[in-house]
Amino acid sequence: MSQPKVFVCGITGTQGGAIARRLLSENVAVTALARDPSSPQAQSIEALGAKLFPGNFDDSSALERALTGCTAAFLNFSPDFNDWTAELRWAKSIIAAARNAGVKHILYSSGFAVNAPERLQHWDPDSVMAIVLLSKQSIEKEVRDAGFNYWTILRPGNFMANYLPPKVIMYGDLPQSGIWHTALLEETTLPMVDEDTIGRFASAAILNPTKFTGQEIELADELLRPEQILERLSATAGRQLKAEYMSDASIEEKKSNPFILGQFAMRDMVQFVDMEKVQSWEVPMSSFDAFLERNKDFVKKTYQQAA
Structure with a gap:
């Protein structure tokens, strides 16, 4: 492949930002769309060397501009609770634009259980969670069948970043009350993943596509x-x-x-990961302690000031 140039979805978010920073540290060119290129998040990543184009995933001309000259594209999406069709629509639009731009490698960050959600003990095909997982399952199929030279699917586990703003809102008033009211069980084991690990795996795949093509990799650090x-x-x-x-x-x-509902379904999510297999890729891993140390000031601000 020629010198990599990568289009990154969600560059101002948790995953996209981590992947962009990792690629830029490897001197890989990065492009992305930003709804508001003047936002602090956009400007901070642009200051590292990313090229941002104004627009969104429904803007075909913006996608065309951002994907021009790219060799790889990294897809990741958050559900739109007002439009359940959005994720799949965005994926199809980006895949089409990437194909037209001559992209060789498509990567998608999906999620645990997406490949076989029926294995979850509390799987409910009529639930909101089912809508989300089955949408991501459809995107995985699009990625496999799109005809790119290389494709890679990553399935991260429970984000360590979920315990910090803005994601910590999913745990109710935990920062304020100090109590996590959870639908998990005391014995539940969660596959925790640092977004930096996702960034390292994505970067490794982009820099060595022949090793990672056709691979579907569950990711957990601990x-x-x-x-x-x-x-x-x-x-x-x-x-x-x-x-x-x-x-x-x-x-x-x-x-x-x-x-x-998500926590209830996650009670047996750990079944989807084989830690020895994750480690066999020889990509540097993280830990929850390392994540907390890196973000200790933010952790203190989140849980002390909210009390």
Whole structure:
């Protein structure tokens, strides 16, 4: 392949930002769309060398401009709770534009269980979570069938960044009350992933596409129970945090909350990861302790000032 140039989706977000920073540190050219190129997040990544174009994923001309000359494209999307069709529509638009631009390698960051959600003990095909997972499953199929020279699917586990703003909102009033009301079980083991690890895997795949083509890789740095997560958060925040496990009746009352339903379904999500297989790729891994140390000031601000 020629010198890589990569289009990155969601460059101002958790995954996209981590991937862009990793690629730029490897002197790989990065392009992206930004709804507001003047935002602090956009300007900070542009200052590192990324080329940003104004526009969104429904803007075909903006996609064409941003993908010109690119050799690879990294896809990742967050669900639009007002338009469940958006993720698949965006993926199809970017894939079409990437094909027209001569992109050789398409990468997609999907999620745990997307390939076989029916294996989840509490899988409900009529739930909001099912809508999200099946949409991502359809995108995975688009990626496999699109005809690019190389394709790679990454499936990250539970983001360590979920315990910091803005994502921590999914855990209700945890920062304020210090109590995590959760639909997980005390014995649940969560496959935790640092966004920097996603960035390292994506960069490794882009720089060595023949090694990673056709691969579907579940990503986790560490397996932790809720109590272990809170113990480490507490130590960093300087404040005691604890978990309260919801009864089935409470979960039923809150079944309209997609975050509660998601936690309920995640009780056996760990079945999808083989840590030895993840480590066999010989890509440097992280840990929750390393993530917390890197973000310790933000952790303290989040959990101390909110109290």
